[in-house]
Amino acid sequence: MSGPKYFLACSVLVIVVIVGFRYYQYVIERNFTVLANISCDPTSEVCFVSDCSPEDVGCDLTPYKKVSIRASDAPKCIEEHNCEAFSCDGISTCMITYCNDSTIEEGEVCADAVVIKNDSPAEEISSLPK
Amino acid sequence: MDLSSLVKIQYCYDYLINQIPVGLLLYSHIPTAVAALLFGGYVLFKVRKLTSFTLFAVCVAFAAWCVFDLGSWFAFLGSSEMMFMWSLLDLVALIFFAFSYYFLYTFVTGRDLPIWQKIVGVVLLLPTAITTLLGMNLTAFESNICEAIEHTQITIYPYFVEGIILLGALVFSVKEYLLAKEPKHKREILLASAGVILFLGFFFLATLGVAFLVNYDIGEYAYNFEIYGLFGMPVLLIYLGYLIVRYKAFDLKIFGAQALLVALIALIGSEFAFVNSLTNRILVAITLVVTGAIGIMLIRSVRREIEQRERIEKLAKDLERANARQVTLIHFITHQIKGFISKSRNIFAMTLEGDYGPVPDTMRPMLEEGFRSDTQGATTIQEILNASNIKSGQVTYNMQPFDLNALIKEIGNTLKPSVDAKGLALNLHIGDSPLTFKGDRAQLVNAFKNLIDNSIKYTQQGTVDVSVAQTDGKVHFEIKDTGVGITPEDMQHLFTEGGHGKESAKINVESTGFGLYIVKNIIEAHKGKVWAESEGAGKGSRFIVELPA
Numbered sequence: 001m002s003g004p005k006y007f008l009a010c011s012v013l014v015i016v017v018i019v020g021f022r023y024y025q026y027v028i029e030r031n032f033t034v035l036a037n038i039s040c041d042p043t044s045e046v047c048f049v050s051d052c053s054p055e056d057v058g059c060d061l062t063p064y065k066k067v068s069i070r071a072s073d074a075p076k077c078i079e080e081h082n083c084e085a086f087s088c089d090g091i092s093t094c095m096i097t098y099c100n101d102s103t104i105e106e107g108e109v110c111a112d113a114v115v116i117k118n119d120s121p122a123e124e125i126s127s128l129p130k
Numbered sequence: 131m132d133l134s135s136l137v138k139i140q141y142c143y144d145y146l147i148n149q150i151p152v153g154l155l156l157y158s159h160i161p162t163a164v165a166a167l168l169f170g171g172y173v174l175f176k177v178r179k180l181t182s183f184t185l186f187a188v189c190v191a192f193a194a195w196c197v198f199d200l201g202s203w204f205a206f207l208g209s210s211e212m213m214f215m216w217s218l219l220d221l222v223a224l225i226f227f228a229f230s231y232y233f234l235y236t237f238v239t240g241r242d243l244p245i246w247q248k249i250v251g252v253v254l255l256l257p258t259a260i261t262t263l264l265g266m267n268l269t270a271f272e273s274n275i276c277e278a279i280e281h282t283q284i285t286i287y288p289y290f291v292e293g294i295i296l297l298g299a300l301v302f303s304v305k306e307y308l309l310a311k312e313p314k315h316k317r318e319i320l321l322a323s324a325g326v327i328l329f330l331g332f333f334f335l336a337t338l339g340v341a342f343l344v345n346y347d348i349g350e351y352a353y354n355f356e357i358y359g360l361f362g363m364p365v366l367l368i369y370l371g372y373l374i375v376r377y378k379a380f381d382l383k384i385f386g387a388q389a390l391l392v393a394l395i396a397l398i399g400s401e402f403a404f405v406n407s408l409t410n411r412i413l414v415a416i417t418l419v420v421t422g423a424i425g426i427m428l429i430r431s432v433r434r435e436i437e438q439r440e441r442i443e444k445l446a447k448d449l450e451r452a453n454a455r456q457v458t459l460i461h462f463i464t465h466q467i468k469g470f471i472s473k474s475r476n477i478f479a480m481t482l483e484g485d486y487g488p489v490p491d492t493m494r495p496m497l498e499e500g501f502r503s504d505t506q507g508a509t510t511i512q513e514i515l516n517a518s519n520i521k522s523g524q525v526t527y528n529m530q531p532f533d534l535n536a537l538i539k540e541i542g543n544t545l546k547p548s549v550d551a552k553g554l555a556l557n558l559h560i561g562d563s564p565l566t567f568k569g570d571r572a573q574l575v576n577a578f579k580n581l582i583d584n585s586i587k588y589t590q591q592g593t594v595d596v597s598v599a600q601t602d603g604k605v606h607f608e609i610k611d612t613g614v615g616i617t618p619e620d621m622q623h624l625f626t627e628g629g630h631g632k633e634s635a636k637i638n639v640e641s642t643g644f645g646l647y648i649v650k651n652i653i654e655a656h657k658g659k660v661w662a663e664s665e666g667a668g669k670g671s672r673f674i675v676e677l678p679a
Contacts, residue, residue, distance in 0.1 A: 004180050004242050008187065015225065018263045019218060025265055026214040033270035034209060035279070071209060071271065079209055079273045080141045 030072035038083050040065040040111075046098045047111040063111045066097040136207055142276035143206035150354050155203055158357040161396075162364065163196035168392055169367050180242060184233035185370075191226035192363055198222060199356070205276035213271055216278040220288040221262045223337070224255050227295045227330060234299055234326045238306050238319050254291045277353075282345065289338050296330045303327065318373060325369025332362030391425035461518055468511040475504035516576070517627065517644035520651045525573070527655050532571045533564040534605060538598050541579045549586055549594065556586070559597035567605055567677065569656045577652040580645045581609050581673050588671075589613030600679055605658075607675040616664035616671050624662055625650040653677070 025031045040047035040063045047063030054061060067086065069078060070093035077083035088094035097103050099110035137143045146152065170189025174182045201207065201215030228251050235243050243251075261267045261284045268278045303323030310316045336359025342348075343355070371389065398418045402411065478501035481489060489497060519525050542558050549556040585594045592612030599606050616624065625646045653660045658677035664670065 004183070007248060008183060011225075014259065015221075018221065018259060021263055022217050022265065023214055026217065027210045030210045032210070032213050032265070032268070034273055035270050036273040068270070071213075079139050081273070082141075 030070075032071050034069055034071045034074050034078060036067050036069075036074075036078045036081065037064040038067050038078065038081070038086050039063075040098075042111040046100065048099045048104070048108045049111045051107050051109045065099075066103070067094065068097070069094040138208045139206045139273075139276070141273070145276050146203065146206060150203075155200060155357070158360050159196040159200045162360050163193035164396070165367060166196075166363050167193045168396075169370070172388070172392075181233065181236045181240075184229055184236050187229040188226050188233050191222055191229060195219065195222045195226060196360065202278070203353075205271075209271045209273065212276075213268060213278055217262060217265060217268050220267060220285060221255075221258050223333070224258055224288050224291055224295075227292050228255060230326050230330055231295050231299050231302070234322060235302065237322050238303075254294065258288050258291070286341070289334075289341060292330070292334050292337075296327070296334055299323070299327055299330065321369050321373050325366040325373075328369075329362035329366035332365065333359040335359070388429055391422075391429060394421055394425065457518065457522070461515070464511050464514055464518075468508055468515070471504050471507045471511065475501060475508060478504060513644050513648065516648050520648060521627070525651075525655075527570040527573060529568050529570060531566050531568045534567040534574075535560045535563075535565045535598060537571065537575060538578060538596060538607075541575065541582055542596065544579070545582055545586060548583075552586065552589070553591065554586065554589055555593040556582075557593060557595045559595065561599070565598060565600055565605065567679070569677070570652075573652045574656070577649045577675075578607065580649050581675070584645060585609050585611040585613060585671070585673070592670075603679050605675075605677040605679050607677070608672060610670065610672045612670045614671075615667050615669040616662060617667045621662065621664065625660070 037048070042049075042063045045065060047065055049061055049063050050059060052059035052061070067078065067088070069088070069091065073091050073093050075083065075086070077086065088096055099108075104110060134143075166189040170186040174186040176182075198215040198218050202212055202219060205212040231251075232243050235241075235247075258267075261281075267281055267284045269281050270279045271277075272279050300323075303319065303326075307316060307319045307323070310319055336356055340353055340356045344353070395418065398414065398421055402414060478497055480486065482494070482497050482501060516525075538560055539558060542556060546556065582594070582596060589611040590613065594612075595608075595610045597606075597608050597610075627644065627647045650660055653675055656677055658675060660673065660675045663672045663674070
């Protein structure tokens with residue numbers, strides 16, 4: 001029984017190390033990326049919008065932009081989807097994605113009424129260093 | 131259950147309740163996990179063997195998977211907690227797959243897993259362990275749908291390993307089943323294998339199906355189907371429970387009673403989750419305490435009964451062995467005594483026939499009595515030996531066609547001297563034409579002679595009528611006498627082993643009580659039946675035999 005005991009003990013030890021390390025990284029450090037759609041102003045930004053008809057059930061035509069941010073840097077409103085005016089300014093792990101041919105995905109289109117009020121380009125304004 | 135106080139992300143809570151009923155998630159995960167933990171813990175607590183350890187490991191890993199999976203649904207508890215639990219799902223699933231195979235191997239063979247199989251297992255699990263440790267299996271938390279984004283290439287690998295382990299368990303089970311010789315062991319292998327394979331199969335198919343749906347973006351809420359994979363664990367527990375109760379697997383003796391008590395307590399205890407008022411809670415608490423107390427008494431009582439039953443079973447086995455030894459000894463002794471008596475009988479016979487010279491008249495009555503006594507002794511011993519042989523199944527019947535009428539006439543002639551000596555009339559009502567019957571002639575001579583001889587012995591005066599006829603495809607033999615008859619009480623003991631009647635024992639003191647028992651066995655060996663009829667003491671009796679023609 002000593003052979004199996006060592007085997008079981010080693011297995012338990014390895015599992016504890018893995019679980020402990022994951023817990024540390026995800027729960028203590030909150031070291032993971034959060035993706036969220038946040039409100040977008042189509043008059044000043046190139047926003048995404050769902051490719052659906054207003055008559056469809058569950059069709060939400062609110063324009064949005066995509067944000068990718070490290071969880072530890074993300075304000076609570078990101079996950080709650082209720083940020084009024086979120087900006088990546090000063091957050092090195094933050095990146096906002098606007099709509100263009102390379103970022104658009106199936107089921108979404110770029111909002112039509114885009115009026116560029118200033119010179120800000122309708123593209124990624126910050127990269128996400130990891 | 132009110133979860134609103136635990137909600138950290140309201141958006142994810144609202145999203146979840148639109149996707150799937152929270153109650154369904156809770157009741158599909160928690161009772162299954164608790165049942166697995168209780169079962170595995172109980173077996174380990176009772177029996178400290180490698181099989182119990184491996185089963186416990188399966189149960190713990192599965193319960194952990196249930197908790198982690200529930201956590202991965204409950205993103206509203208916090209994205210970091212959800213990511214932590216989701217990241218461990220694949221590894222934990224592989225762990226209980228591996229330990230399920232380990233358990234099956236140790237249960238079936240009774241040995242530890244060979245070292246090469248352990249190495250193969252570790253090598254197979256290593257990539258998932260490393261990617262989990264490094265957090266490579268999840269790429270992000272997608273807060274729009276409150277789910278983790280999995281790395282497709284990395285998370286597909288565990289399905290291959292699960293498939294390999296499942297296939298390995300299947301191949302191992304078939305091989306061991308075919309190699310097993312004892313039917314009991316075969317059934318144990320079949321039950322344990324079926325339990326493990328169904329458990330793993332359910333899980334594998336459900337999670338693989340979900341992965342397929344998610345990968346190809348089929349269905350809005352593909353993860354909802356995942357809960358069906360959990361049904362495999364109750365199936366495994368049922369199979370193992372049956373193994374424990376029916377085949378005494380793990381040497382658990384009062385598992386049934388204890389499982390019943392635990393189930394009752396779990397059911398009553400779960401009511402705490404629903405009742406709100408203080409009165410109801412007090413009532414549930416009282417019910418719980420009373421049920422627990424009665425349950426403990428029940429378990430103690432069952433344990434005592436089991437111990438008594440085991441003692442009785444042991445005594446019965448000891449008795450059976452002692453009986454068998456005694457029968458062999460008696461058989462040996464009677465055989466030897468029969469030899470001595472036969473020698474003595476032959477000496478009397480030869481002396482009476484004048485082989486050793488003329489016998490004085492004064493000595494003749496003594497020699498005749500000795501001859502008669504030895505003849506009776508040899509007959510008695512032969513009867514006991516016949517009964518013993520019949521009982522132990524050592525008699526073989528040589529079925530040949532012969533004339534039954536001729537046989538009865540022959541018996542009548544043999545017994546005529548004793549009929550004449552008692553002044554009785556023996557009437558044979560037998561047809562002139564032969565009545566061909568297929569049976570063992572020697573054994574039937576024994577049976578019919580026994581019946582006719584019985585009637586002569588128990589008839590002091592009057593007649594003994596014997597008739598044989600063939601009607602409706604049956605041979606009908608009947609012997610009717612004007613003898614002592616049979617009381618209803620004695621009737622119950624007829625045809626039983628050593629079955630003397632009270633009245634008959636007074637008349638025939640030399641009776642062994644085996645005569646009619648032998649008759650019954652011989653007639654039944656010929657697919658016939660024999661029975662007796664009498665209106666009571668002093669009113670004569672009838673013995674009837676029916677044989678298929």
